[in-house]
Amino acid sequence: MEKYSCETHINEALDMFVAETGEFPILNKINEKNELPTKCSYCEEEATYIVSRK
Numbered sequence: 001m002e003k004y005s006c007e008t009h010i011n012e013a014l015d016m017f018v019a020e021t022g023e024f025p026i027l028n029k030i031n032e033k034n035e036l037p038t039k040c041s042y043c044e045e046e047a048t049y050i051v052s053r054k
């Protein structure tokens with residue numbers, strides 16, 4: 001699974017990931033030049049980070 005998050009909601013995204021998967025997530029910054037804009041999972045802002053499994 002993957003979650004997208006803006007700067008504001010990264011802590012929520014990490015907490016939710018751990019709660020849902022029981023695994024510690026990998027946090028990567030989205031490269032705006034290479035990836036399509038994606039909305040934050042928690043608000044309407046454009047996501048800055050992607051949280052995913054190893």
Ligand SMILES: [Zn+2]
Nearest residue numbers: 006009040043
């Ligand atoms: Zn957000």
